[in-house]
Amino acid sequence: MSNNNDVISPEMLVLIITATIIGTFVRFLSIKLDYRQYPNYPNGYLIHLVTGGLAAAIGAFIIPTLMTKNFTAVTFLALAAQHFRDVRKMERESLLDLEGDEFTRRGDAYIDGIAKIFEARNYITLIVSFVTALTIQLFQEFLDTAAWTEAVCGSAVGLIIYYLLKRFTVRQKVRDIATVEEGKIEIKGSDLYVNDMFVYNLAGREEAKEWFLDDGLAAVIRPNKDHFQIPLFNGGQRQAILFETTRRLGQKKLYNVENPGAGVIIIVLVPIIKNFELLKETILLTPLLETVKKNPELLNIQKGGQR
Template sequence: MPDNNDVLSPEHLVIIITATLIGTLVRIISIKLDYRQYPNYPNGYLIHVVTGGLAAAIGAFIIPTLMEKEFTAVTFLALAIQHFREVRKIERESLLDLEGDEYTKRGDAYIDGISKIFEARNYITLLVSFTTSLTIMLLQTLTDSTIWVEVAAGSAAGILLFYVLKYFTKRQKLRDIATVTQGKIEIRGSDLFVDGMFVSHLLGREEAKGWYLEDGLAAIIHPNKEHFLIPLLNGGQRQAILFEVTRRLGQKKLYSVQDPANGKIVIALVPIIKNFDLLKETILLTPLLETVKKNPELLNLTGGNHHHGK
């Protein structure tokens, strides 16, 4: 083991470098560029990779500093956590500033969920790096293994933890609680109907009638179980759906109504890209928000209505 001096020992360098690299790697893996286009390439990528690298470095340094009896590392860790919370705050403010530039607003609930996710990913990165560091240190202390065995074992432990945490923090999507069917658009006088359900007054504008009859699309969201209608009718959840739909297909005109009596939600719009399959896929891939999951029963995918009688 290392001597007490001001120079890091080779053993500690192995711990720090390996843990930092693995932590940064899993942060890069967790960044996905999908149709939501967030974070934006390349500046958004750079910001999140850098903050992830810092989180990984913090996790990597915890074990070596404690071994050197530098207990100020605990204070440094507390400051890092405070920094991650600031990142979340900045992320939230940035998205709020962009609300007026979108076809439809994300809504406060969706923005809060996005900012929490980016904060949580920094914690995951830190934990992965710390686990990698701890594994290597234990092998160095308790066994006579070679450096490559230590690096391989530490990396495997860190990556395994990443996938465990990824599964644990995985968000459900609308496809887990609902199905989507195509609705038939009708114009009766100046009113817009979808599958016989009233949606909106078109104020008699012939232009609007033509838009919907020629280029309109309508989707009907059906909850798989009666109690799944509760999260679907949540204002923040409906706003998130509308945002994803208009962000992916564009929007010339949009209406959304709910029909609790029939257990349905109707979305009727005139998109820039007329493609119902794309519309359906977008709705089903919309994440379920944290704010609609306060009661676990609401999203119990295997449970039925067995609690309703209580």
């Protein structure tokens, strides 16, 4: 800082601006990864980018406040934490309000997981911004380098931290524990079968029979190992799969059933877009929910025997 406490030195200005830009940039990257989960894209995109920018600014100002021994200003971190919790609450309420407008409900478990992720990514933004600022400050204190060198090195360290945090917080997907195969739809009397497994009683409705035989798709989700049935059969997880499926393909009619005897989940629907490869991809890319990951053993790929 300069001798005049009322003026920010050029060095500190470089630190603040660089850290804020890098923090906001990594928040932008994380928003792009999750655009499909927004309730009001692109307006939600803007909201989360602005709140991410605020988180980055808070992280950038931690070092200057400590350098000036203005410890009272650090209490803004507590306000930031409350702000991030409010973002989580806002996202949760927004998604809940839209539950009745979707083809299929997301379910409380899926919504809670999405809201937690948005809160966590603001913390990631703050951490990246802080580390960027700290790196620049260390260069300024111990190395006689140009301002652009300090900015580049600080940015590089911040992006590395973002990469590590992203790897640490990455979510497993259905494809990590299961496979999806196309099922053969059959009507026997008034009963709907997939691969000779009973799914639903159509009660003799000829229109429904024609729908499923002509335009229906069936997917059989088969866990890779026996113990993977536990997370897959979880009600919240199945609801998340159904939501992503109908969100992407649309829905005229839908049935889903778990078959514990066969160890599979069967999804049968009459979609607006009839494309099994798209259906398969959507199921496999559905994230595993936090509620099914509380016991790490449930997702341990080394446990149990191969089916």
